[in-house]
Amino acid sequence: MSKEKNLSTAFRKFLDEDVVQASFESCITKGDGSFVPVEYSLSKQGTGKEVTILAVVRDITERKHIEEMLRQDNEELELRVAQRTGQLAELNKALLEEIEERRQVERELRKRKERFGTLFENMAQGVFYQNRDGRMADVNDSALKFFGLTRQEFIDRDSFSPHWKVISENGLELSPEEHPSMLALRTGKPVRDKIAGVLNPTTGDVVWLVINALPEFEEGESEPSQVCVTLHDITGIKQMERELRSARDNLEKRVEERTLELQKTHSQLLHAEKLSAIGSLSASIAHEFNNPLQSVMTVMKGIYLHAALHQDEKVLMDMSLKECERMRDLIRNLQDFNRPTSGHMSQVDLHAAMDSILIFGKYRYKRKNILIKKQYAPALPIVRAVADQIKQVFLNLLNNAVDGCAEAGGGTITIGTSVRDSGSVQITVQDTGKGIPPEIIPRIFEPFFTTKPAVKGTGLGLSVCSDIVKSHGGLLTVKSEPGLGTTFTVVLPIQGNREEGRR
Ligand SMILES: Nc1ncnc2c1ncn2[C@@H]1O[C@H](COP(=O)(O)OP(=O)(O)OP(=O)(O)O)[C@@H](O)[C@H]1O
Numbered sequence: 001m002s003k004e005k006n007l008s009t010a011f012r013k014f015l016d017e018d019v020v021q022a023s024f025e026s027c028i029t030k031g032d033g034s035f036v037p038v039e040y041s042l043s044k045q046g047t048g049k050e051v052t053i054l055a056v057v058r059d060i061t062e063r064k065h066i067e068e069m070l071r072q073d074n075e076e077l078e079l080r081v082a083q084r085t086g087q088l089a090e091l092n093k094a095l096l097e098e099i100e101e102r103r104q105v106e107r108e109l110r111k112r113k114e115r116f117g118t119l120f121e122n123m124a125q126g127v128f129y130q131n132r133d134g135r136m137a138d139v140n141d142s143a144l145k146f147f148g149l150t151r152q153e154f155i156d157r158d159s160f161s162p163h164w165k166v167i168s169e170n171g172l173e174l175s176p177e178e179h180p181s182m183l184a185l186r187t188g189k190p191v192r193d194k195i196a197g198v199l200n201p202t203t204g205d206v207v208w209l210v211i212n213a214l215p216e217f218e219e220g221e222s223e224p225s226q227v228c229v230t231l232h233d234i235t236g237i238k239q240m241e242r243e244l245r246s247a248r249d250n251l252e253k254r255v256e257e258r259t260l261e262l263q264k265t266h267s268q269l270l271h272a273e274k275l276s277a278i279g280s281l282s283a284s285i286a287h288e289f290n291n292p293l294q295s296v297m298t299v300m301k302g303i304y305l306h307a308a309l310h311q312d313e314k315v316l317m318d319m320s321l322k323e324c325e326r327m328r329d330l331i332r333n334l335q336d337f338n339r340p341t342s343g344h345m346s347q348v349d350l351h352a353a354m355d356s357i358l359i360f361g362k363y364r365y366k367r368k369n370i371l372i373k374k375q376y377a378p379a380l381p382i383v384r385a386v387a388d389q390i391k392q393v394f395l396n397l398l399n400n401a402v403d404g405c406a407e408a409g410g411g412t413i414t415i416g417t418s419v420r421d422s423g424s425v426q427i428t429v430q431d432t433g434k435g436i437p438p439e440i441i442p443r444i445f446e447p448f449f450t451t452k453p454a455v456k457g458t459g460l461g462l463s464v465c466s467d468i469v470k471s472h473g474g475l476l477t478v479k480s481e482p483g484l485g486t487t488f489t490v491v492l493p494i495q496g497n498r499e500e501g502r503r
């Protein structure tokens, strides 16, 4: 469509429309063939068929140019806005991601903090923090329990508080400067495994702790800003240590006592061994003596019977033979005594058994100023017993009586026998010696108990006697009064023990 047609169409449309003003753009072709953009501003005047149109045409080349420039600027701006928006969207996305990451870290940190908080509060180890100036900063429940303080009491204190009673292992009190926390704060170096006791004012007990103090520094600072102190309770271990030490001391004391006892027993055993060796030696000497004695006696009897002797010579010969017979009996007794126990029950004449022992000591009694009195029952039943064992009992009791009298400078030993009841007999060996102090009576039947010097007594005598009498189903008892004398009583069943032959 030509420009003119366009223009007339626009005018026609303006006329037809029910408006009084309108404007539109178009262009005009200049003489040189170029186009000029113009704006038509129309206004209606008059009514009905008398309508006049006033048209004002304005060159809008400049405006169009500016519009074009604006449009281009706009386009460029839009492009840049689009680019910037893209960048911003990228940045935004990165930011969101970072925020999310931070949130995640924060959540993690919170979780850790909670975990550490729970750990701090509930750990068995005590922990507290102390500031550079010595004031308490934070503390957990275990530390408060060790110190016997409330949180407030603890926080209100510093190391210089006079209420602290801290002692080292040697029992000396530590000054505030020596407290591990203060040492770490002053030197900036950790204090490790220091053992100290702290008085708990609530219980009044000392709580023993292994203390570690770790100084903490702010960034770039050379002096510690605070110290973290951990406390490990070793009161139980200390207590055990003390008990162990006292048990060890006790044990050492007991070992010492036991060693002394054993040494004593050892020397007594050595003595017993020596006596037993002498016993065997005397047995063999007795044996060696017996044969020549028999020969001498045979010769002497021959001479006594067949030689022509004067009456005086016969008397002397008779005396010599009697002495030889006494020697023979002594030797036989010695051999009997040294022979190992047969353990054989036989019919034993207790009077004869006692006499065979008494014969040994005849000169000894005289030498020690001791008189032997016999108060034998007129008809003592024969007893079923192990003869050599019964003799051993009599010998031990007689030896003790002799020693008791000898220590009193002499005395009398009375040997009594009697029928106790229908089933048993009783033999008493009573002396007028020094007697036995009542406090040692309960011990005299113990093996190796003796009050005699080591070379004299082994302390086995009464313990062996008691064993022998018991094995015969009998009883050995003692009565003594210091300064007056002692009586030992042996009760033996006439029919012997049912468990005969045990020894
Ligand atoms: N008749 C007594 N008079 C005084 N004390 C006696 C008498 N009999 C025993 N004792 C005391 O009893 C202790 C123990 O006696 P026991 O016969 O067991 O041993 P021992 O005589 O000392 O030595 P061992 O008999 O072995 O040579 C004696 O050391 C002594 O102190």
Ligand SMILES: [Mg+2]
Pocket (backbone or CB within 6 Å): 396, 399, 400, 457, 461, 462
């Ligand atoms: Mg004795």
